[in-house]
Amino acid sequence: MSIIYDPLHDCKMVGALRAFHGISDSMTIIHGRNGCHCGALLLQTLSSEQNSVRVLFSGLKSSDEVYSGEERLASAIRLADRTFSPKAIAVLNCSAPAIMGEDVVGLQMLLKDEIRAKLIAMDAGGPEGPAWLGYEEALSRLVLQMSKGKGETSKGINLLGFKADDFCSQGDLFEMKTMLQDQDLFVNCVLSGSSFEQMQKAPQAELNVLLGGDGQECAKAMQEKFDIPYIAVPYPYGLKKSIQFVEMIAEAVGKQADPQILEKEKERTKKIVERAHMFFQGIYSTPVAVIGESGRAFDLAEFLSDELGMDVKLLAISSCNYSTSDMVDARDAPYEKLMVEPDRHDMNLALKDAGVSLIFGSSFEKRIASELSASLVRLSYPVLDQISLSNLPYAGFSGIASISESIINSILNRNKEEICA
Amino acid sequence: MQPDELDLITRDEAPILETMRSIYSAIPMHHLAAIHGKIAGAMVVANAIKDALPLIHGPVGCAFQRKLNPFTLSSTFYDSPCTNLNNVDVVYGAEEKLSRAIVESYEKYSPGLIIVITTCTTDLIGDDIPSAVLKAKEKVGCEVIYSTGDSVGKSRPVGIQDSLYAMADQLICREDVERNEGSVNLINSPTQRNANKLLEMADLLSQMNIKINKVCFDHTTTKDMLDLAKADLNVIGYRMSWAELMKKRMGTEYCQITGWHRYNQKKDPETISPYGLAGSTRVLKEIAQIMGKEGEAESVIEKSRTAVQLKLQSASKELQGLKVAVPVGFSLNLLKDIGVDVAALIYRTQTLTHGVTDRAIQEIERANLGLAEIYDYHPELLINPTPKEELESFKRLKIDLVVAPVKIAHFYNREGFRTVDVNEFAQTEMSVGFLPSLKLCRVFREAMGKVRVRSPLLDLMEFDEGISNLTPHWARIALSFHHLRSTKFSQSSYYHFHGLAGVALNEHNI
Structure with a gap:
């Protein structure tokens, strides 16, 4: 078996960051060496909306690796709380402090009453696993912050597995919500693409919908704690999968997707292809x-x-x-x-x-x-x-035009003379 | 070897490359809101050597995130294999894994050099990297070195300095070297990877009968790096620990063309800048003296300098007396050469306080004002001005041109001030020689031909009062970063932060 590995994916820390950063009024503190923070900040700056990057550094130095960086982290948490007034602060304990055995959970308990934001700490050392495990664990950590009042009626659905730093994500989300709204299906909360307060109300939904199967750990935890069922649906690229997306969700909540609307979408797609x-x-x-x-x-x-x-x-x-x-x-x-x-x-x-x-x-x-x-x-x-500023989706019925445009243009635009055989 | 035999890549860079660099310039990296970390620096070195392969001894994240090149975001480190460390490796060690990974890297990529880069994980678990490398070296047909970040103290950027030091320590410095007598190495920063700007210096030195052994970094190979050992002198741009090591081990002298050490010796302001007609004359003479070629140097310098001076007379005609505002840090020598009048000097010290002592900040001010006086400039010194104060002064002084990066040009343009961005010139043209003065003339003339007043969409946005190239949110992120890294940090010092938030902080000239 090969030892060297040039990866196509990131480490647990970045997976967790993608999950926490989707909470629109949260701050994430990278408790690690400056390289980890720099990488995380750059990834968010280049792939997310530049006016909503919320990544801080604990300031861990090499001397802290000897004497502990918990005090520095505590200061970073206080600073984040008072300067940015977030609703939640996620602390990601990276490789060095994880190996050092920094007690971030203890710190979380210690600062609980001192800071206004909810504190969520998580070990996310590089050797602990890949990004997708970090994403899953981080989403499931959010379940502890959720609550449901007694006697509250369940309504709407939650979309799980949404990643705000995916390309065209805002357009995709808008289109998915529109597709569901057209079928009288209401989106209660998006994980993670909601405010902290909206996220806390996630248990009010009657169904958790996993986009492409992402977010299963969270869905399972919510099923156990709040008795909310879940289904995995395809990520709705193209006509067939968009119909499947709508039909599966409708069926799971005991409805039938309106065939007239679906027929209309087919007609719309036909016209796009015709053009x-x-x-x-x-x-x-x-x-x-x-x-x-x-x-x-x-x-x-x-x-x-x-x-x-x-x-x-x-x-x-x-x-x-x-x-x-x-x-x-x-x-x-x-x-x-x-x-x-x-x-x-x-x-x-x-x-x-x-x-x-x-x-x-x-x-x-x-x-x-x-x-x-x-x-x-x-x-x-x-x-x-x-970048994508126009909020055009690649997913859903409306996404068919834009994804087809991108594909066809990527070929038409080429200068044949520049291409080497 | 003559300069035209150097086989330098003479890349006439397309304007899009400049724009590709510029588009990322507003992202607050480089100590503003983040620091790259040593791996990024080591990757830069590996990337600057054509046949080198970086091997990251660490988990996947250290390899994946480091594909981003924070020094130049328009380029990517596509090859970043790693040893894919997991928790078991953390407990039991990963030396054996590293040895096998080196062998596998050689078999898979066939590089001329493998640079093992350690990460915080392997640094903490205490793997014996030298032993693992030594063991693997017997089984591969290429050079192997390792960089841990521990060899260069606080020499920055640590990753770059340490990798180059490792290269000198483990590769270049050796006994069986056939010397290229009377020759020099011209060393550029590995972040630039285009040594075109050293071409004039190489040509002038050759005319003085000083041989050019190697020019780095420009399509440099492992063999080129090994051949550095043949020269008598390393001409380096800034302090490089590896050049100091070469002097110690092999007796290879070095000449550092920039740096405050020269100024500190005699407190002579004219020694601040090695550029322009005056600075270049001084540095070229110094190199000639080290190489024992003072006699030849005199006429070569005089001839080239006079030729450029003649051309400058007509090239700088329309720039004569133009009132410019300049950040402290840009070479006044060059500005003198092109005939502009430095009417305002802007000195922003706040972010300097994180790496420079108060005394040094004052000394920089004193030296720059001293040099201005020598050149008969009488600039108004603006120390940490607010945007309002700055604009008021510029209007009063009737400034024609503001030296400012593109990311803040909109701020001046809306008020009717033309700007000139000298970053690209500094990166690709500014070097020891006489031609840069002519090139700067062109840059300034082009700037004066641009539209003076604009209504940029950027003005619809709110920018921070203190850090005027950042939004208030990003300014808070940058300030938080500085505060949390501060040596004055203490548990309760976040209160101090709130006071700091009101202080003007600008990074125009950092």
Whole structure:
């Protein structure tokens, strides 16, 4: 077995950060060395909205590794509380303090009555696991902050597995909410893409919906504590998966999706295809590769293969979730080759073998796309070199137009003279 | 070797590359709201050596996050293999794993050099890195070095300094070296990776019969690094611990062209800047003296300097007497050469207090004012002005041009002041030689041709009163960062922070 590993995914700390940072009025303190903080701050600054980056540093120094950094962390917590007045402060205990055995939970208890914000501390050392485990654990930590009044009626649904720093996430969320609203389904809370207060009211929902299977640990904890059932739905890329998304949720709450609305959406999609049908015809059978997180990439590959008729030569899952093994075992795979959390070097070799003209991936696939003269459509985390201000979605019925636009334009825009054979 | 035989990449950089760098310039890195950490610096060094491979001895996050290059966000470190440490490794150690990883890296990537970079995890568990590297070296056909960040004290940036030190310590300094007598190495920062700006200096030195052994860093290879040992002198831009080590171990002299050590010796303000006609003349003479070529140097310098002076007369005609506002730190020598009048000097000291003593802050002020006097400038010194004070002074002084980075240009443009951003010039053109003065003329002339008054959309936003390139939220993040890292930190010192928040803090010239 190979020892060296050039990862496609991050560590537990960043997974947890993605979960906590989605709480719009929270601050996250990175209790680790300055490199961890710098990386976390940069990832959020380049992939999120720049006016809402809320990442602080505890200021841990090498001398603190000898004498403990708990006092410094306590000061950082107080400072965050008084300067930013957040509703919650998440403390992520990174590799160095985790190995040192910093007692962040003890500190949490000690400062509980002193600070106004709710304090959530979590060990997130690099050696403890990958980002997706950090994301799952962090979401489940939020369950402890939730409450439900006696006799409160359950209404609406919660969307779990939402990641605010995914590319086009705001557009996707708006579209998903609209799709559900059209079916008289109300979104109670988004995890994590809500305020702290909204998050606390999550138990008022009658159903937890896991986007692409992300957030299962949290859903299980909420089921146990609040008796809320959950279902996993596909991430709604394309027509079929959008219909599936709506129908599955409606069915789970004892309703039937309105067929007239779905028919109307089909008609709308038809008109979109008609407007550029010659190009839709032209991209049919294009050899492509998809690289992305489990909660999105399987569904994207299926949309590309099933609805756009592309040949998915390679699907590389950059980061797993609890549903990955089920997805791997599924029949009628819409891809020729699957790699799960591969080494980047190995994946690049597979991409070269696959002979693809289009790669759906993250910013970190820029070099290999360039080497292969393939177009790169940025869809997967992290997208650090493209912004989305228009709030156009890639998901849902409305997303079909924008994702198709991006795909077709990524080919039309190329200057043939610049492409090496 | 003659300069034209140096095989330097003569990249005529497309304007988009400058824009690609500039677009990230408002992100408050570089000690403003974050510090890169040693791994990022070590990655820069590995990336600057064409056939080198970094091997990060740590967990996946240390490899994944470090793909981002915080020194230059427009570039990415695509290859960042790691040893993928887990909790079991933390308990039982990972030396064996590292040895095997080195061998595997060699087999997989076929590099000329593997740079093992340790992380806080491996530093804490106390892996015996030298032994693991030694063991693996027997099984690979390439060079292997390791950088732990422990060798260079507080020399910054630690990651860069330590990796270069490791390279000198474990690779360059050796006994069986065939010397290239009478030659020098010209060393640029590995963050720049384009040595074009050293070309004129190389040419001038060659004319003085001083051989150029190597120019780093520009498509530099491991062999080039090994060959550094052949030279008699290292010409370095700033203090580099590895050059000091080469002097100690191999007797290779070094000449550090920038730095306050020169000023401190005689308190002579003219020694502050090595650039422009005056600064370059001084540095070139000094190198010639070290190499025993004073005789040849005199005529070469005179000839080149006179030629540029003649060209400057016509090139700087329209800049003569132009009133400019300049942050303390930019070379007054160069401004003198192009004929502008430094009417205002802006000195922002607040963030300096985190790394520089109060006495040094005063000395910087004294030296710059002293130099201004020598050049017959009579600038108004604005120390930590508020935006309002700054604009009032500029209006009163009838400033024609403000030297300011693009990220704050909107602030001046809306008030009718043209700006010039000299960052790109400083990065790619400013060097010892006479041509940079001509190039600066072009930069200033272009700036004067730009629109004077604009109504930027950025003005719709609220910016912080103190740190005027940041929003109030980001200013608080930056101040929090500084406060929490402060050496004056104490448990209750967050109260002090609230006082600090009202203090003007600006980083225009950092």
